[in-house]
Amino acid sequence: MEIRWYIGLAVALFSIGVMGVLTRRNAIIVFMCIELMLNAVNLLLVAFSKMHALSPVGLTNPSVVSNAQIFVFFIMVVAAAEVAVGLAIIVMMYRNTHVVDINFLNRLKN
Amino acid sequence: MDNVLQMVWLIPLLPLIGFLINGLGRNSLSKRMSGIIGSGVILFSFLLSLYVFFNVKGGNSHLAHYFNLIDINSFTIGFDFQIDPLSSLFLLIITGVGFLIHVYSTAYMHEEDGKDYAKYFAYLNLFVFSMLLLVMGGNYVILFIGWEGVGLCSYLLIGYWFKNVNYTNAAKKAFVMNRIGDLGFLLAVFWLLNKLGTTNFTDVFANLSKLSTTDITGITLLLFVGAIGKSAQIPLFTWLPDAMAGPTPVSALIHAATMVTAGIYMIARSNVLYNLAPLTQEIIMWIGLATALLAATIALKQNDIKKVLAYSTVSQLGFMFLALGTGNYIAAVFHVMTHAFFKALLFLGSGSVIHGMHHEQDINNMGGLKSKMKITYITFFIGCLAIAGIPPLSGFFSKDSILIGAYEHNKIVYSIALFTACLTAFYMFRLLFITFNGKFRGTEKQWNHVHESPAAMTVPLIILAILSAIAGFVNTPALFGGTESLTHFLSPVIQQTHQTTLSHATEYMLMGGAVVLILAVISWAYFKFKNYEPKEESSAFGKILENKWYVDELYNSILVKPLQAIAAFFNTIVEKKGIDGMVNGVGKAVNYGSRQIRLLQSGQIGNYVLLMVLGILVLFIIQLFF
Structure with a gap:
């Protein structure tokens, strides 16, 4: 498949994520949208890595290609850890306020 | 050596x-x-x-x-x-x-x-x-x-x-x-x-x-x-x-x-x-002469014993500058010396009077002190004779050498200087007679307090009186068979431009005339002031003299007042409004600006994210197109 389909998909996913973060008020959905953006970037990284693998540079240096593939796993692991922390924060927030509406959380204003 | x-x-x-x-x-x-x-x-x-x-x-x-x-x-x-x-x-x-x-x-x-x-x-x-x-x-x-x-x-x-x-x-x-x-x-x-x-x-x-x-x-x-x-x-x-x-x-x-x-x-x-520098010398001479005359006229009408002496000092200093201006340096130094003796004597004598009168300085409240303060009176009298220029006291020789120098330089200067010398005699003897002669014009209590000063004060008076009397002989002019020792003593360091060329007859005449004039003035002062009674009103001219020609007032209005006005302008306009305004303005601007910028912190996460995204977009566009 050509690289542009991957780019298009990644852009679509990223835009959905941005729009979700900007428009939704439910903290969990905002959180999911952030993950979506993250994964859009991940996807792009893998796609470009694959693209490079077929290029002359990639053919002579296979390690460069596999680096990106492995790097993505690291990002996923870190993202998983981040999700654990983020969800914990949301749970604590719910316990204290009984809402998960981010517009309600404006105590830092001014 | x-x-x-x-x-x-x-x-x-x-x-x-x-x-x-x-x-x-x-x-x-x-x-x-x-x-x-x-x-x-x-x-x-x-x-x-x-x-x-x-x-x-x-x-x-x-x-x-x-x-x-x-x-x-x-x-x-x-x-x-x-x-x-x-x-x-x-x-x-x-x-x-x-x-x-x-x-x-x-x-x-x-x-x-x-x-x-x-x-x-x-x-x-x-x-x-x-x-x-x-x-x-x-x-x-x-x-x-x-x-x-x-x-x-x-x-x-x-x-x-x-x-x-x-x-x-x-x-x-x-x-x-x-x-x-x-x-x-x-x-x-x-x-x-x-x-x-x-x-x-x-x-x-x-x-x-x-x-x-x-x-x-x-x-x-x-x-x-x-x-x-x-x-x-x-x-x-x-x-x-x-x-x-x-x-x-x-x-x-x-x-x-x-x-x-x-x-x-x-x-x-x-x-x-x-x-x-002949130009400078001319200026020195005229300034000295003007000062001598002005101060002497002011001294005529002062009633504070020390003020009279102060104006007399200014006047005598004027004489010295007059001598300097005529190139007659040795006469000036000579007069410095004799003046140091008789003016110190007069001041210390006035101090003795002030001491005896318990810090009274107004001669209107004195009079008749000679019976109670003998030593002060006699020494003060010698000082007055010396400053007036009665031979053979020191003031005669020094002032005479100044006058002779002036006579040879310029006859008008000489006559003004001679007139001033007469004024000197007049105001000094006015002071003497008002203070020591006549009857006491102060209160009974003051009169009982009046006493002669202790020895530590009278002994310096006596020594100074002797010096005032004889110091003139260090520079006796050739006219009186003197050797002018001071002139010889100072000649290695001072190049006198003034050299006496007058004949002895002229000198005798000038000296004699001056002495007769001064004696006449003294006797006039004696009859005028021996039974002095303070008058309330003085004539218009007397008032000007009493107020010292209004020189202080003049300086006040042409120098002090404008300076204060300028200072006030700088204080209120430049300092308060300008500099303070600038400094405070910076503070106020920062305060106001931060209050406005603080409104951006809405606390809404959505807003923050939106701004973040917009920021990234801007960076992205810059990256892409510039």
């Missing part, structure tokens, strides 16, 4: 040590001790000065170099002392009269408590130190150090009773007016340094050919501005009468005998320079 050089530094050092002991130990020294220390150091300086005097009597001149005060590659200014007839004469006057006044002060100031008493002697010693530095300095810079030092001590001593606001104002006035003159002096020194690269008297006078006429005229005029300030000439004379706020011995020492003659010393020292 070497001996002299080895010990001259002790002469100014001793008063400095006295100043340090009295100044630092003022809380622990007893009054007796501080008096003894204060007078003792001056006595030792006097003895050393006598030794120096006999050493330079033959016309020797030494330059003692101690160390380099300023050493920059192109020039050096050394800490030098110049010991020659002129400075040794001044050394004798300063330490001799100074010692008598110190002794007098021990009694005069006895009412002060120990701390202030020691402070007084510390200041007085510091003054003598500065004055000695002034006359001993071998270059203009050392002279200037002394010059400033005496100005400072004058300020400190005028404001000695600093709890009285008027006195501190008088002190400030004296200081500020002196500073105006000092600026001129300083500029002259810079000019000399710029043109010649040296300020040593000997080097400067040896290299005068390198200076253009403009340079010499400028330098001499600027030096004269310094002398105007220090020696209270028109237009800077108003500080001297106000300086009478200080204790009377201070007036005698600083404002009659020594400090105010610093200007005359400086010009006499620079005589070689002044001889080349």
Whole structure:
């Protein structure tokens, strides 16, 4: 498949994520949208890595290609850890306020 | 000769040590001790000065170099002392009269408590130190150090009773007016340094050919501005009468005998320079004459015993400048010497009266004091005779040599000077008769308090009276078979441009005429004031004189008031509105700006994210298109 389909998909996913973060008020959905953006970037990284693998540079240096593939796993692991922390924060927030509406959380204003 | 050089530094050092002991130990020294220390150091300086005097009597001149005060590659200014007839004469006057006044002060100031008493002697010693530095300095810079030092001590001593606001104002006035003159002096020194690269008297006078006429005229005029300030000439004379706020011995020492003659010393020292500047000499002569006349007219109508003497001092200083202006330097120095004796005598006599009258200075409340204060009366009378110029007292010889010089220079100047001399006699004898003759005009209580002063005060009076009487004989003119010893003594250092060419007959006539006139004036004063009664109203002209020609008011309205208006303008507009406004404005702008920017912190996460995204977009666009 050509690289542009991957780019298009990644852009679509990223835009959905941005729009979700900007428009939704439910903290969990905002959180999911952030993950979506993250994964859009991940996807792009893998796609470009694959693209490079077929290029002359990639053919002579296979390690460069596999680096990106492995790097993505690291990002996923870190993202998983981040999700654990983020969800914990949301749970604590719910316990204290009984809402998960981010517009309600404006105590830092001014 | 070497001996002299080895010990001259002790002469100014001793008063400095006295100043340090009295100044630092003022809380622990007893009054007796501080008096003894204060007078003792001056006595030792006097003895050393006598030794120096006999050493330079033959016309020797030494330059003692101690160390380099300023050493920059192109020039050096050394800490030098110049010991020659002129400075040794001044050394004798300063330490001799100074010692008598110190002794007098021990009694005069006895009412002060120990701390202030020691402070007084510390200041007085510091003054003598500065004055000695002034006359001993071998270059203009050392002279200037002394010059400033005496100005400072004058300020400190005028404001000695600093709890009285008027006195501190008088002190400030004296200081500020002196500073105006000092600026001129300083500029002259810079000019000399710029043109010649040296300020040593000997080097400067040896290299005068390198200076253009403009340079010499400028330098001499600027030096004269310094002398105007220090020696209270028109237009800077108003500080001297106000300086009478200080204790009377201070007036005698600083404002009659020594400090105010610093200007005359400086010009006499620079005589070689002044001889080349006829324009400056002419200006000096006219300013001296005008000051002598103006001050004498003011003295006619003053009722404060010290004010009369103060204006008389200004007037006599005018005479000295008149002599300097006619190139008659030796007459000026001679008059400095005799004036130091008789004016110190008169001031100390007035101090004795003030002491006896318990701090009463208004002569309207005195009268008939001669029965109770015999010694003061007689010595004061001798002082008056001396200042009036009655032969054979000292004032006659010195004033006569000035008048003769003036006569040869310009007949009009001579007649004005003679008229002023008559005024001098008139106001001095008016003072004498009002104070000591007639009947007492004060209260009964005051009369009972009047007493003769203690020996510590009368003995200096008697010594000064003797000196005032006989000091004239050091320079008896050839006319009376004298040898003019002072002229011979000073001739190595002073190039007199004035030489008497008059025949003896003319001189006799001038002297005789002057003496007859003065005697007539004195007898007129006697009949007018022997039974003086104070009058309330005086004539229009008298009122002008009483108010000192309104000079203070004039200065007030043309200088002080506009300056204060400018200062007020700068204070309210430039300072408060401009500078303060700018500083406060910055603060206010920051305050206002941050309050507005704070509104961006809405607390809405959505907003933050939106801004973040927009920011990234902007960066993205920049990255992409620029």
